[in-house]
Amino acid sequence: MLAHHFELALISFGRNKYLTALMIVTIALGIGASMTALTVFHVLSSDPLPGKSQSLFYVLVDPQTMEGYYNGIEPPAQLTRFDAEELYRAKRADHQTMMYGGVVAVQSLSGKQNSFMAAARFTTTDFFPMFETPFLYGDYWGHDADNELKQVTVIGKSLNDRVFGGENSVGRTLRLNGRDFTIVGVLNHWRPAPKFYDLFVGKRSFGEAEEVFLPFSTAASLQLETGGLINCYDQTSPGMRLYDITAPCVWVQFWAQLNTPERMQEYRVFLEGYSTQQRAIGRFQRPPNIRLRTLREYLDFNKVIPENVHLQLWIAFAFLIVCLINMGALLLATFLNRTSEIGTRRALGATRGEIFAQHLVEAATIGFAGGVLGLGLTWLGLWVVRQQPVQYADLVTLDGTMLLTVFVMAIASALIAGMLPAWRACMAPSVLQITTQ
Amino acid sequence: MFDIHSILSALRRNKIAAALIVAEIAVACAFLPNAVFVIFQQIQRVNITSGTAENEIVDVFVRGSPESSTESAGVDTEEDARLLAAIPGVRAVTFVNQVPFGGAEWRTGIMLQPDQKEEAINASMYMGSEGFLDTLGLRLIAGRSFHTEEFQWYSADTQVSSAILTRSAAQALFPGKSGVGEIIYIGNSSPVTVVGIVDVLLRPKFGTAESSNFGFSIILPLKVPYVDGSHYVMRSSEQLRAQVLQQAEATLESRNSGRILLALHSMQELRSSFFQQERSMVRILVVVCFALLTVTGLGIFGLTSVWMQRRAHQIGIRRALGATRGQVIAHFMLENLTLAVAGIAAGITLAYTISTLLTQNYALPRLPLFYLIAGLLAALVLDQLSVLAAALRAARIPPTQAIRAL
Numbered sequence: 080m081l082a083h084h085f086e087l088a089l090i091s092f093g094r095n096k097y098l099t100a101l102m103i104v105t106i107a108l109g110i111g112a113s114m115t116a117l118t119v120f121h122v123l124s125s126d127p128l129p130g131k132s133q134s135l136f137y138v139l140v141d142p143q144t145m146e147g148y149y150n151g152i153e154p155p156a157q158l159t160r161f162d163a164e165e166l167y168r169a170k171r172a173d174h175q176t177m178m179y180g181g182v183v184a185v186q187s188l189s190g191k192q193n194s195f196m197a198a199a200r201f202t203t204t205d206f207f208p209m210f211e212t213p214f215l216y217g218d219y220w221g222h223d224a225d226n227e228l229k230q231v232t233v234i235g236k237s238l239n240d241r242v243f244g245g246e247n248s249v250g251r252t253l254r255l256n257g258r259d260f261t262i263v264g265v266l267n268h269w270r271p272a273p274k275f276y277d278l279f280v281g282k283r284s285f286g287e288a289e290e291v292f293l294p295f296s297t298a299a300s301l302q303l304e305t306g307g308l309i310n311c312y313d314q315t316s317p318g319m320r321l322y323d324i325t326a327p328c329v330w331v332q333f334w335a336q337l338n339t340p341e342r343m344q345e346y347r348v349f350l351e352g353y354s355t356q357q358r359a360i361g362r363f364q365r366p367p368n369i370r371l372r373t374l375r376e377y378l379d380f381n382k383v384i385p386e387n388v389h390l391q392l393w394i395a396f397a398f399l400i401v402c403l404i405n406m407g408a409l410l411l412a413t414f415l416n417r418t419s420e421i422g423t424r425r426a427l428g429a430t431r432g433e434i435f436a437q438h439l440v441e442a443a444t445i446g447f448a449g450g451v452l453g454l455g456l457t458w459l460g461l462w463v464v465r466q467q468p469v470q471y472a473d474l475v476t477l478d479g480t481m482l483l484t485v486f487v488m489a490i491a492s493a494l495i496a497g498m499l500p501a502w503r504a505c506m507a508p509s510v511l512q513i514t515t516q
Numbered sequence: 517m518f519d520i521h522s523i524l525s526a527l528r529r530n531k532i533a534a535a536l537i538v539a540e541i542a543v544a545c546a547f548l549p550n551a552v553f554v555i556f557q558q559i560q561r562v563n564i565t566s567g568t569a570e571n572e573i574v575d576v577f578v579r580g581s582p583e584s585s586t587e588s589a590g591v592d593t594e595e596d597a598r599l600l601a602a603i604p605g606v607r608a609v610t611f612v613n614q615v616p617f618g619g620a621e622w623r624t625g626i627m628l629q630p631d632q633k634e635e636a637i638n639a640s641m642y643m644g645s646e647g648f649l650d651t652l653g654l655r656l657i658a659g660r661s662f663h664t665e666e667f668q669w670y671s672a673d674t675q676v677s678s679a680i681l682t683r684s685a686a687q688a689l690f691p692g693k694s695g696v697g698e699i700i701y702i703g704n705s706s707p708v709t710v711v712g713i714v715d716v717l718l719r720p721k722f723g724t725a726e727s728s729n730f731g732f733s734i735i736l737p738l739k740v741p742y743v744d745g746s747h748y749v750m751r752s753s754e755q756l757r758a759q760v761l762q763q764a765e766a767t768l769e770s771r772n773s774g775r776i777l778l779a780l781h782s783m784q785e786l787r788s789s790f791f792q793q794e795r796s797m798v799r800i801l802v803v804v805c806f807a808l809l810t811v812t813g814l815g816i817f818g819l820t821s822v823w824m825q826r827r828a829h830q831i832g833i834r835r836a837l838g839a840t841r842g843q844v845i846a847h848f849m850l851e852n853l854t855l856a857v858a859g860i861a862a863g864i865t866l867a868y869t870i871s872t873l874l875t876q877n878y879a880l881p882r883l884p885l886f887y888l889i890a891g892l893l894a895a896l897v898l899d900q901l902s903v904l905a906a907a908l909r910a911a912r913i914p915p916t917q918a919i920r921a922l
Contacts, residue, residue: 105814108807390878394801395804401547401811405811405815408533411536413822468789499535
């Protein structure tokens with residue numbers, strides 16, 4: 080039956096070449112536009128650490144004064160160095176890491192090359208296993224490096240290519256900001272997207288990962304500055320630097336890995352206890368005001384997907400709706416054209432249901448053809464997106480899910496568009512009725 | 517003369533076709549005004565005046581490395597400026613902490629009383645060496661420029677005694693007065709006298725949220741050495757600027773004082789990358805608008821012409837009974853106009869719904885009536901043109917067809 084409907088559809092296309100072509104182009108345009116926007120959205124909202132993101136938590140406590148406090152107020156977006164170091168020392172999570180980002184000058188040992196700036200992350204050893212960074216050579220530094228202010232570093236692949244020509248540079252020395260650091264590991268290409276672990280360096284949520292990783296304690300003792308956001312909630316006393324451990328300024332990010340919901344509950348209790356204790360000794364003034372957000376919640380809360388991408392998605396879907404209405408209009412036009420033929424078929428015994436099904440099959444076939452052309456347009460659209468100077472340009476590609484979605488969407492849209500016209504078609508009176516009139 | 521009754525009965529007999537045409541017009545009416553409004557909003561933003569001689573300016577962004585010494589940085593910076601000034605084609609040189617469209621900015625609160633807790637306005641702080649006004653091509657509209665002896669090297673606790681404001685900042689601080697000679701306070705500073713007013717100087721970055729104060733800038737006679745991150749700005753001419761930038765790079769590279777050249781750009785490049793998002797949004801919207809107009813036009817044309825052809829018999833009879841082609845066309849145009857009115861009514865509601873959503877979620881102003889009316893007219897013209905094309909075809913049906921069909 081379906082095969083017969085399909086055959087009828089093809090005959091109809093042969094008779095209405097222009098209208099059919101117009102319908103295919105219409106639906107292809109709608110699919111191309113909406114799928115391009117949807118793919119960008121899909122890529123930007125994808126999970127940077129699938130399977131693990133549920134157990135990674137961004138930790139916040141509220142060290143601010145009572146000024147402006149109300150129940151439920153959002154604590155500052157980062158931690159003070161003091162709180163970060165306290166929570167880190169407590170080691171109450173399965174893994175934890177504190178960090179900040181900045182830049183370092185990479186200098187040539189021979190002095191022949193000019194030095195250049197590289198983005199750097201100042202963190203602790205657990206950063207690497209927690210965020211599953213791939214290693215090309217060597218491994219991450221141990222806890223001893225964190226505790227003993229060792230001058231060790233892990234570098235990214237492109238820096239290794241640039242300075243050491245891609246060789247295994249583990250054990251060699253890199254001169255950073257006038258000091259020698261021993262390379263303990265080289266990362267393989269690593270592109271977490273979004274760059275979830277720190278959204279505060281230049282607001283580059285989809286920027287590349289850093290090229291240089293140094294122990295937090297070493298960087299802090301060398302007074303390496305943060306390139307991210309600093310927020311001071313109280314007057315600093317004269318002579319106090321923003322980076323001093325007692326400074327009332329937040330600029331450190333803290334992540335905890337909590338493998339089970341029970342661990343997560345325990346950690347929440349721990350954070351509340353910590354806040355209460357800090358309040359008791361007079362450092363905190365506010366009642367415990369903590370946040371423990373999973374990676375996903377954290378990304379959603381910080382709205383990492385650019386506003387423009389949202390807006391473009393809406394525009395694209397509005398356009399798809401326009402295309403569907405038009406496809407409906409054109410389908411109706413073709414169906415109206417053959418009222419007498421439908422009448423004949425009805426007179427020969429075809430039921431209303433069969434006529435309805437036949438026309439839906441015709442719509443679906445057009446949808447499929449529109450999907451094929453729409454896939455091409457989507458591919459073209461994504462190519463255009465990749466040519467744009469946006470941070471996420473290199474990430475935007477069509478994956479299997481989206482490929483399938485193109486066809487599902489095209490056919491579903493065509494069926495929706497074809498519903499009313501097909502119903503109108505099956506309501507056509509049979510020829511017998513016409514002739515008796 | 518026109519038979520409203522026959523029009524309505526025709527529409528009643530083809531409810532789905534009528535509904536689809538109404539829907540097409542409604543969606544076009546809802547989408548077009550909002551899209552065109554967003555396009556004009558973005559274009560307005562992209563074309564904002566910076567107040568500088570943009571076409572003639574190039575910028576080298578430098579900063580210190582650990583090798584550079586803080587003590588000699590001032591001397592080094594001035595030596596760099598001297599070398600850059602010697603490049604053929606360079607008319608003026610300055611070094612400054614920030615430039616328009618540069619992205620990063622230094623902000624400060626400006627107070628009118630020494631112990632004021634709430635700042636009067638928040639402004640962007642330009643600290644430029646001598647020649648700042650000339651190099652950037654700023655227009656002084658009141659007061660004077662800085663005197664040579666007013667310039668000092670910048671450090672965390674330098675106190676300045678004079679400043680130049682932009683007109684918009686001065687108007688916000690001293691409504692109805694020129695602002696020259698007034699006293700302001702910056703941070704915990706001692707009193708600062710406003711010595712001059714420049715027409716416009718855009719702040720280095722501004723989001724949609726800052727749309728009301730993107731011109732709030734203050735200029736201080738402070739020299740920022742490259743160790744703190746400095747922009748070497750040169751003014752030449754539109755023809756020579758690329759060459760000047762190249763030579764500037766070579767000149768600075770050849771004299772290694774440990775500074776790092778972070779970026780070299782013409783001011784136009786800075787502007788164009790600053791507004792990259794806005795421009796891509798405009799391109800997308802223009803393409804979508806045209807696609808929408810085309811698709812809608814073809815849709816209306818396709819459906820109406822088939823619908824008319826199905827009534828060829830009726831048209832033939834009308835023609836046989838003496839209706840002119842013009843009357844047949846007018847009949848169909850009027851028939852469609854009744855649908856268009858319904859579509860427009862639905863479209864206005866939809867357009868304002870979309871506008872409300874945009875206002876709430878994307879910090880866009882409310883849709884002005886002008887754009888709504890323009891959008892509705894555009895949709896109406898498109899619709900009537902499509903119908904006219906279909907009606908012209910239908911009117912060609914000769915009266916004999918009616919007889920033949922019998």
